[in-house]
Amino acid sequence: MLARPPLSDLSYIAARPRSELIAALRHRAARLDPSLRILAQDLLAADTTIDLVAVDASGRLILVMVGNVDEDLALLTRALAQRAWVAPRVRDWLQLAPALGLRLDAPVKLSLLAPSFRPETLAAAGVLGAEVVELSTYRWVQTSVGVGVLIEGLDAPRIGRHPGSVYPEQGDTGPQNPAPRVSPAPSPILTPLDPAEHPGARATPPGLLEPRRRESAARFRTGLSEEDLNLTAKETREFE
């Protein structure tokens, strides 16, 4: 997806077609968590489609849904409806495709992505809990090597506790709002940024291109990690 270009060459760009975003998510999911398997795309569920259906290493079903700007609250509502539709059907899916390795006792999890999340969405997600829903923001970026999607998972403490949005609304500079992880705080509306008018947009904090790796990415079905098993690169390659 994205190599590691010089940070000074990065700038935000307008959103690309949704199909490109979904393709980027599939690619990114495989890189972040090799044990995550994408089972379906655009699955017709409760009245609308689920963007991606995946299963993690422990056999838990994950529904990935993407929202556009200002759709975060509706996205959460729609996702909960989809989750309610899917949950009683997992048993049937397991009958139809036992090789999927789905766990019947694991609650279906939601993974939602949007350019930003407003405070009430964060609060609602906080009430549901991390076991039910995880939130991530996405931004299209331009670098010297090409265009890509920057995805950042929201830490659990930021969901439901802080009243501020991850990206403060224009004019909102209250002290209770946490500083965004990306500096300076971009407008939630993605537009090409003119460096002359937005020089700050090129100043990016370290680690921007390395999204936070979820701890579960390297864990096996048993809960042990590759580190626990002390696997060498050579041993790992034997099973690729």
Next chain:
Amino acid sequence: MPSDLADVLHYFLPEVGEPGALDAAARRKRSDRRDPQEPKRIASLPLVAIPIGDQDVVRAAFAWNLAVETARLGGRAAVVAPASDDTSSLWPGHGVEPMGADVILTPAANLAALYRDALDVAVDRALDADDGGIVFVRVPPLWLRNPESGNSLLRWTLLFTSSDNRDLLETYGLAKLLCRPGSRASRLGVTIHGARRIEEAETAFHRLASCATRYLGRELTSYGLLVDDLHVYRAIVAQRPIGLVNPQSAAARSLRDVAELVLEDARKTAVV
């Protein structure tokens, strides 16, 4: 003792006569390896440790069903597992003890305590185990990170794996963990599940065995393969033994064969 899958491929052939029965050649082969002497009274049933994650319903079902099949073959069998609220869904409900194969939950919080409790069960069940038996012990994989105190429990371990690369890597990693310096692991058994073709299962086992030999200097023992089909998952959901729900299915027959292999080795291993 089976050392590769060639010993168990027969069950994919059409069966003639009693369902689940081995063909004559395979039976002779097995009987030739039996100890010709009459078995002495055993003091303790062998323990077979099976690493099973807290939410791994499928492997837990395999372990329980192996215990049931062992009992159907005439051996005494039980499953011992640490009790935990998080793992209550792994096992059938209280009172479900087909063929006398029950699940015993212990308050053990580490390998040493689990070993002591499992040994108690093994000694108790040996009293009337005229035809041998096995105590399968569910080991929380996270406890394997510090195995020193419960090494004796891990002398004989059975690992279930599919032919999926990630599963194979994990299984190899478990074998490596079990073979660390100071380990008492003397027998590492592997059963392949979910294979769609014999060749797939063969390849999977040989990949594992090859790596274990080259990197760990250890030999793996094949305990056959389990055929996953719809009956397996229906039985899991219904919490009923596969061999009783649908004994004619390929899944039940393969389970029986694996149980026979394990029981055969158990009879040679029992403490007298």
